[in-house]
Amino acid sequence: MSERDNHSDVEDAAYGDAPEQFAGEYPIRIRGLTNAFGDFKVHEDLDLDVKRGEILGVVGGSGTGKSVLMRSIIGLQIPREGSIEVFGRNITEAEPDEEIGVRNRWGVLFQGGALFSTLSVGENVQVPLKQFYPELDQELLDEIARYKVVLTGLPEQAASKFPSELSGGMKKRAGLARALALDPELLFLDEPTAGLDPIGGAKFDELTRELTDTLGLTVFLITHDLDTLYAICDRVAVLADKKVIAVGTIPELLENEHPWIQEYFNGPRARAATATHERGKALDKQGSEKA
Amino acid sequence: MREWAQYSVEEAGGRATVIVTGPLLVSSIGKLDPELRDYNESVQAIDITDAHPIDTVGAWIIHRFAERTGADIIGASEQAEALIDAVEGASSDAEIAPPRPHSIGDISENVGIKVIDFFGGVKSAIGFLGAVLMGAGGLILHPRRFRMKALVRQMELVGVSSLPIIGLMSFLIGIVIAQQGAVQLQQFGAETLTVNLVGRITLRELGVLMTAIMVAGRSGSAFAAQLGTMKLTEEIDAMRTIGVSPMEALIIPRILASVLMMPLLGFYASVVAIIGGAVIGEVMLGIPFWTFLARVQEVVPIYDFWVGMVKAPMFGLIIAMAGCYQGMQVKGNAEEVGLRTTAAVVQAIFMVIVLDAFFAVFFTEIGWA
Numbered sequence: 001m002s003e004r005d006n007h008s009d010v011e012d013a014a015y016g017d018a019p020e021q022f023a024g025e026y027p028i029r030i031r032g033l034t035n036a037f038g039d040f041k042v043h044e045d046l047d048l049d050v051k052r053g054e055i056l057g058v059v060g061g062s063g064t065g066k067s068v069l070m071r072s073i074i075g076l077q078i079p080r081e082g083s084i085e086v087f088g089r090n091i092t093e094a095e096p097d098e099e100i101g102v103r104n105r106w107g108v109l110f111q112g113g114a115l116f117s118t119l120s121v122g123e124n125v126q127v128p129l130k131q132f133y134p135e136l137d138q139e140l141l142d143e144i145a146r147y148k149v150v151l152t153g154l155p156e157q158a159a160s161k162f163p164s165e166l167s168g169g170m171k172k173r174a175g176l177a178r179a180l181a182l183d184p185e186l187l188f189l190d191e192p193t194a195g196l197d198p199i200g201g202a203k204f205d206e207l208t209r210e211l212t213d214t215l216g217l218t219v220f221l222i223t224h225d226l227d228t229l230y231a232i233c234d235r236v237a238v239l240a241d242k243k244v245i246a247v248g249t250i251p252e253l254l255e256n257e258h259p260w261i262q263e264y265f266n267g268p269r270a271r272a273a274t275a276t277h278e279r280g281k282a283l284d285k286q287g288s289e290k291a
Numbered sequence: 292m293r294e295w296a297q298y299s300v301e302e303a304g305g306r307a308t309v310i311v312t313g314p315l316l317v318s319s320i321g322k323l324d325p326e327l328r329d330y331n332e333s334v335q336a337i338d339i340t341d342a343h344p345i346d347t348v349g350a351w352i353i354h355r356f357a358e359r360t361g362a363d364i365i366g367a368s369e370q371a372e373a374l375i376d377a378v379e380g381a382s383s384d385a386e387i388a389p390p391r392p393h394s395i396g397d398i399s400e401n402v403g404i405k406v407i408d409f410f411g412g413v414k415s416a417i418g419f420l421g422a423v424l425m426g427a428g429g430l431i432l433h434p435r436r437f438r439m440k441a442l443v444r445q446m447e448l449v450g451v452s453s454l455p456i457i458g459l460m461s462f463l464i465g466i467v468i469a470q471q472g473a474v475q476l477q478q479f480g481a482e483t484l485t486v487n488l489v490g491r492i493t494l495r496e497l498g499v500l501m502t503a504i505m506v507a508g509r510s511g512s513a514f515a516a517q518l519g520t521m522k523l524t525e526e527i528d529a530m531r532t533i534g535v536s537p538m539e540a541l542i543i544p545r546i547l548a549s550v551l552m553m554p555l556l557g558f559y560a561s562v563v564a565i566i567g568g569a570v571i572g573e574v575m576l577g578i579p580f581w582t583f584l585a586r587v588q589e590v591v592p593i594y595d596f597w598v599g600m601v602k603a604p605m606f607g608l609i610i611a612m613a614g615c616y617q618g619m620q621v622k623g624n625a626e627e628v629g630l631r632t633t634a635a636v637v638q639a640i641f642m643v644i645v646l647d648a649f650f651a652v653f654f655t656e657i658g659w660a
Contacts, residue, residue, distance in 0.1 A: 104318075117624030122387030135321035139328070140352075144317075147351055147381040156383035164623045183317050183346035214373045215346065 022087045022105070027052050027186050027218050028073060033082035035068055042068050044242040046082070055212055055219040056247075057229045059264065060239030066222045067111070069239070070188055073220070074108055086186070104132040106186040107179030111194070113171035115163040121149060121174045122159035128181045144181070152177040153207055169196045172204070180211065187212075189221045193228050205231045226273035231280075238264070296323040296342065296349070300332070307334045309362065312341045315349025327356045340366030350374035354382075419616045423546060426538035438544055445548035449510045450556060457505050461560040464497060465489060465567025473576055482576050483586075489568030490587040494595045498561030499553075500647055503606040506553065507639040511614035514545050515635035518618025519628040527619075542619075546611040553607030554600050561599060594659040602650050606643045613639040 028050035035043040042065035050056050060066050071077035073084055075091050084091045086102050107128075115124050122145035129141055136144075149159045152173045163171060172192060179187060192208065193201035209232040212219055223229065229236055230250065237247045240260045246253055254265055264270060296313035309330070313319060337357055342349070345368075354375050357364050367375065430437050472488040518541060521527050527537050569583035578586075617635035621627045654660075 118626045120388045122385075126387075129317070133317060133321060136317075137325055137328075140324050140348075142387050143351060143355065144348055145387050146383045146385060147347070147378050149385075150381035150383050151347070151377065156385035158385075159383075160386040160389050162389075162624065180347075183348060210377075214370070214377055216370070 022052065022185055024088055025052055026050060026085075027087055028220065029083075029085040030069075030073070031083050031085075033069075033072060033084065034080045035065065035072060035077060036080050041242055043072075043079075046243050048237055048244045048247070050218060050220055051235070052218050053212075053216060054234040055208065055221055055232055057233035057236040058220065058222045058239060059224070059229065059236060061260070064239040065242070066239055067190055070108075070190055070220065070222060074106065074188060104128070104182050105184055106188065107182060107184040108188045109172070109175045109179045109190060109192055111190045113163065113175035115171060115174055115178065117163050120160050120162055121154070121166070121177070122146065124163070124174065124178050125149065125159075125181045128178065132182060145177075148177045148180060149174070151211075152180065153203060169200045172196065176204075176207075180215075183215060185216070185218060187217050187219045189219060189223075191222055191224065193223065193225045198227075201225065201227065202231070208232055226270050227276065230273050230277040294319060296320050298323060298326065300334075306336065307332060308336045308338050308365075309334050309356070310338045310341070311353070315339070315342045315345040315353070317346055317348040320349055320352055324352055327352060330356070330360070334360050334362045336363045336365050338366045339364065339371060343368065343371070345371045345374060347374055347378055351378045354379050415620075416612075416616055419619070420612065422538060423542060423612070423615075426536065426543050430539060430543065436539055438540055441540060441544035442547055445544045446552055448513070449506065449545075449548045450552035453505065453509055453556065454559065456509070457502055457556055457560050458563045460501060460505060461493075461498065461563040462567040464501060465493060465564030465569075466571050468492060468497070468564070469568035469571035470575060473571065483578070485568070485572060485576060486578070486583055486586040487590045489565055490591040491595050493561045493564040493568070494591060495598050496647070496651070498564055499557035499599045499603045499606065500643070502557045502560045502603070503553065503610060503643045504640055506549065506556065506607070507610045507613075507636050507643065510549065511610040511639045512632050512636050514611060514614030515618040515621075515632040516628055518542075518615060519621035519631050522619065522621045523623075523625070523628065537619075542615045545615055546608065549607035549611035550604045551607070553610075554603035557599055557603040557606075558596075592659075594654075598650070598654050598659060602647065605646060609642045609646065610639040613642065 026049045028048070030046060030048040033043050033046040033048075034041065046069070048069075058066050058069065068077055072079050073086060073091065079092055082092070087105060089102055091102070115121070116127065119127070122142070125145040125148050126141045129136060129144060146156065146159055150156050154170060154173050154177065158166065158170060158174065163174065166174060172195075176189075176192070179189075189208070193204050196204060205228050208219065208221070211217060212232075221228070221233065233250075235247055235249055236253055237244050238253065238258075238261055239245070240258070245258055246256050246261060248256075250265070253261055256262070294313055296311060296315050296319050298309050298311045301308045301310055309327075311323070313323075315323075337353060337360075339345070339353055342353075350371060353364060353371075356362065364375065469485055469489050473482050473485045476482045476484050476488070518527070521541075527541075530537050530540060565584070565587055569578075569580050569587075572578035572583040573580045614635045617631040617638070621631050
């Protein structure tokens with residue numbers, strides 16, 4: 001590509017050329033990823049594909065680099081080696097400006113919510129909208145902020161509250177509202193249900209599933225929550241030994257011999273989660289039969 | 292080029308239908324939104340058969356239009372229907388931001404709030420001083436709880452690591468005073484008095500004062516920012532619950548370090564400034580370097596040294612107190628850390644200068660002129 005072409009590309013992206021919806025099969029493709037801090041290698045030669053329209057759960061013990069993987073994909077962590085393609089564009093080689101073409105197509109929910117503390121929740125939701133679509137009316141921005149806040153399960157008055165006035169769970173929901181502000185195609189959730197009460201957690205799961213189905217999202221979901229895995233994830237990727245050692249549906253993973261996977265899915269908590277899940281399914285069945 | 296969503300109106304048999312075409316996405320409805328908002332004709336239906344793809348923002352605009360005009364939505368795909376249902380259930384009319392007052396009537400209110408805050412601030416600052424004294428008293432009674440390591444670490448940060456910058460600053464100040472003073476004194480043929488000027492003013496005033504300003508900028512701000520951030524991340528609460536007193540672990544070492552290091556830094560600054568003056572004496576006035584230094588000993592009374600050394604620990608106390616007090620007042624958000632840090636530095640420098648003026652008059656009155 002000549003330098004001139006490159007320039008006009010960047011300009012289009014900066015002015016928010018209506019992004020084509022991604023039509024390929026894999027919005028995220030990672031090949032040979034190596035991440036290291038000093039001598040300590042977090043990932044080595046890691047491969048992972050995320051299918052369009054799926055919720056991919058990412059699990060792994062503490063310190064296996066789940067968050068680092070997410071930060072690599074969204075361009076916050078420069079990998080030492082390997083390539084990461086998001087929507088068919090190589091993130092690792094992209095100039096910062098060029099990434100803008102991708103940034104308005106994903107939403108990220110950080111672990112602590114990472115809300116801007118000097119802005120109210122509603123204003124937080126408006127930040128990405130103002131950044132990418134300056135042509136929108138203030139009135140429309142306000143309306144969007146209002147319905148996004150309610151859509152993520154917050155009470156409507158929460159829109160005018162500051163992050164420091166919210167509880168942990170509400171911060172997560174507000175963070176999700178901001179992540180969804182641009183109606184992204186790709187959503188990154190970093191431990192969305194951690195620290196939520198079981199009811200709140202289950203509602204958050206339901207919400208994620210519902211949004212995924214109505215908006216056609218692809219979700220990259222880091223979690224420790226077995227209930228979340230069973231309830232909403234289409235596939236699960238397991239991180240261990242600096243790699244993704246297995247990707248598949250839960251039944252497929254249960255067949256896997258790897259000791260960590262066995263321990264993870266057959267531990268006491270996993271059995272409890274399975275039981276809950278199956279009870280839920282049985283109840284659903286009963287319900288539908290009665291109806 | 293970007294493809295915008297558009298609309299057209301079709302009338303048939305007295306029924307007006309608004310037909311929306313193009314992608315109904317957040318990226319493409321910037322033009323359609325105000326047009327539909329201003330649409331005031333009678334309309335019976337809105338057709339979105341040819342409007343896709345659609346996202347929640349598009350769905351919201353269609354829903355809002357349909358609700359305002361009473362039009363029926365026709366031709367919605369399954370996805371569009373689901374989205375419209377979703378945003379319909381989520382509509383609200385809550386405020387986005389808390390009201391931010393800015394009318395003229397508020398000025399008097401704001402002034403009142405400032406005044407009350409000022410007195411509240413004075414009260415809590417005195418309270419903080421009391422808490423520090425209580426903490427210090429507790430440490431005197433239980434010296435084993437004293438944190439030597441923290442103190443040494445703070446002394447290093449406040450004192451040792453600021454030597455280069457304070458040295459450079461003082462050297463330049465010495466040069467400026469000697470050079471400017473010499474120019475003025477030459478008019479009276481009294482350029483040898485440059486020695487008196489440099490020696491007395493640096494030991495008495497400038498050495499300590501400039502050091503205090505530098506320490507306020509370097510360390511006072513650091514105290515406020517550190518403690519403020521620790522407050523935000525609940526580290527201070529965590530310390531309290533573990534039974535570690537933040538006063539003993541954080542505040543007293545910082546205050547003590549400043550009080551101890553300020554006299555040393557102030558004296559060091561004075562000496563370096565005199566050296567700077569001596570260099571100018573050698574270069575401009577033809578006074579040999581060593582003669583200049585020897586003359587300083589003769590013309591500067593010893594009480595000038597004591598004036599500086601009495602003030603220095605006071606200044607250190609004020610700077611550290613302002614920094615720690617403001618840091619501990621942080622609550623809420625990151626902006627507050629910045630505001631409090633600024634306040635710490637401004638208050639510290641202001642109070643140092645006020646106190647310095649007081650000392651100047653005081654020492655002259657008691658005969659240390």
